[in-house]
Amino acid sequence: MKKVRTAGADNSQLVALHQRRYMHYNSFNRKDTIIKYIQISVAFFITLLVLSGLYGLSK
Secondary structure (H helix, E strand, C coil): CCCCCHHHHHHHHHHHHHHHHHHHHHHHHHHHHHHHHHHHHHHHHHHHHHHHHHHHCCC
8 A cells, every 4th residue: 555645745746646637637528528519510410411301302
């Protein structure tokens, strides 16, 4: 097991490391949501194209 360090410098380093990891995780999250929104918009656009094509054929 690791010993818990109580020195001020070590604590600030741990906090900095934690913040860096958190920012890294957030950037990944943002990328995932952007990709998800792009996929949803593309699927919506394709659905509109198919529906308009079917509507055009049925006339």
